[in-house]
Amino acid sequence: MAGMNDDLAALSARIDRTNELLQRMLAEVAKTPSTHAIFVDAGYLYAAAGRLVAGTEDRRAFDLDAEGLIEALIDRARSIFADSRLLRVYWYDGARRRIHTAEQQSIAELPDVKVRLGNLNANNQQKGVDSLIRSDLESLARHRAISDAALLGGDEDLVSAVEAAQGFGARVHLWGIEAPEGRNQAEPLLWEVDSQRTLDLDFFKPYVSRRTAPAFEPAGTARPAREDVRFVGAQIAAKWLAARGRDALVELLPGHPYLPGSVDQDLLVEAEELLQYSLRGQADLRRALRDGFWDHLQTQY
Numbered sequence: 001m002a003g004m005n006d007d008l009a010a011l012s013a014r015i016d017r018t019n020e021l022l023q024r025m026l027a028e029v030a031k032t033p034s035t036h037a038i039f040v041d042a043g044y045l046y047a048a049a050g051r052l053v054a055g056t057e058d059r060r061a062f063d064l065d066a067e068g069l070i071e072a073l074i075d076r077a078r079s080i081f082a083d084s085r086l087l088r089v090y091w092y093d094g095a096r097r098r099i100h101t102a103e104q105q106s107i108a109e110l111p112d113v114k115v116r117l118g119n120l121n122a123n124n125q126q127k128g129v130d131s132l133i134r135s136d137l138e139s140l141a142r143h144r145a146i147s148d149a150a151l152l153g154g155d156e157d158l159v160s161a162v163e164a165a166q167g168f169g170a171r172v173h174l175w176g177i178e179a180p181e182g183r184n185q186a187e188p189l190l191w192e193v194d195s196q197r198t199l200d201l202d203f204f205k206p207y208v209s210r211r212t213a214p215a216f217e218p219a220g221t222a223r224p225a226r227e228d229v230r231f232v233g234a235q236i237a238a239k240w241l242a243a244r245g246r247d248a249l250v251e252l253l254p255g256h257p258y259l260p261g262s263v264d265q266d267l268l269v270e271a272e273e274l275l276q277y278s279l280r281g282q283a284d285l286r287r288a289l290r291d292g293f294w295d296h297l298q299t300q301y
Contacts, residue, residue: 044184064207073152
């Protein structure tokens with residue numbers, strides 16, 4: 001009898017120890033911040049946004065300010081996943097022999113952005129992009145690197161990627177682009193995801209423009225130097241700070257190097273008026289403008 005009591009006592013002690021370890025583990029999990037990532041199928045983005053804003057899916061017919069748009073996507077994700085941190089933005093596109101174009105290289109150089117390339121066939125169709133998305137989604141979910149995935153895409157082939165990530169506990173949120181007519185996302189994909197959101201015309205207008213003569217470039221207007229654009233950014237920052245005060249600055253600083261979409265758009269419009277030159281589709285000048293804006297604000301903090 002005494003031996004049985006000793007065995008029961010030992011078993012009870014092991015159970016208590018196991019419960020204690022589980023409680024510690026749950027406490028650590030509770031303290032671990034949630035993490036999200038944004039997955040962008042660039043083929044879908046260019047086609048759907050081009051048709052919505054410029055009336056065409058032909059990339060050669062319009063400019064897309066990828067840097068500004070990525071910042072807007074990050075800002076939108078920050079508002080949706082308020083208690084979560086960004087891992088990075090994954091940008092999936094196609095290229096001949098998987099060699100970066102100049103535009104893809106400039107996107108790859110952006111902070112917190114990873115460009116992943118599939119192939120382009122003779123008909124300029126992407127090949128291998130869906131499998132890259134699935135591989136990344138599944139791997140990140142399996143290793144608990146993300147708790148939420150915002151997926152901007154519409155192809156039915158992405159269903160397997162969604163299912164793979166969900167199988168490891170991640171939630172997948174589908175972001176779509178407003179369609180002028182009908183629907184531009186496959187129904188099976190809509191059925192599988194955890195939530196759906198549609199980004200509308202107003203969201204994309206600042207970042208997509210047809211390749212026509214810019215409104216602020218009269219004949220003979222020279223392209224401004226990066227330092228001139230940077231200086232204009234600092235000027236606008238000084239006016240912004242004078243109008244809104246240090247409280248607004250304190251709220252803005254944690255988002256560095258990204259600006260909220262409304263602030264970024266106001267910065268662009270005012271800079272174009274001061275320069276009398278269009279900065280649409282000019283990623284290097286847009287970057288210089290934001291750098292000047294941030295540089296001035298940080299010196300005032």
